[in-house]
Amino acid sequence: MVDTGDLTDAGPDVRPLPATARGRRRRQSLLDAAREVFARDGFANARIADIADTANAAHGSFYTYFGSKEEIFVALLRELEEELRSPGPRDVQQGDDGSNRLEPYEQIFRANHAYLTAYRENLAIMVVWEQVATLDARVENLRREASDRFVQRIEKGIRHWQDKGLADPDVDPVYAAMALSGMVSNFAYRWLAREADCGVDKVARQLSLLWASSLGIRTPRGPGGTLVSP
16 A cells, blocks of 8 residues: 555645746756656655755755655646646647647647657656555545646647537537546556557557547548558
């Protein structure tokens, strides 16, 4: 069983970013170290001293930026959420007017590929997050809030495609967004936890094909009806 300590005492929010660039760099070095230590040791066995040592920082300096192991864990989860939410370089995806110039299937594929890549690169932390969330209400709330933001983003995209006549208008955007978000996140956890040997490209193509087909979105096809990768 995972011992979470007492995350409920970590405070309602992590403290604000330091005012100076030097302070922000030191804080980030502690976060990078925490990522390594939590991934290696899990939440219960991770120690503040190990995080400080990995960051080449004095043990006492840890408390300048974080009040506890629980607080840096929560900050790390929020940083990780930002990585998972990133769909890829926006300067490539957006036109001069700020609109997305990619076809819907390519948007879906790129977003899924970026998510799966970030998930795989942070697998050990994602597993710790899943474990701690089952035992601690605060971490579960963070996970639920992150999921809700994913769903809202997907729902917005579906509505846009429906307005443009690119997606099936009979599909309920709310239900579809919840189902599709759950499909990708649950698949990522099960696939990577089992150390499956298929690559990210193949998985992203298959999940994106299911996603697009469920919404009635056109998929790029080559000779003989073969699906063409973006």
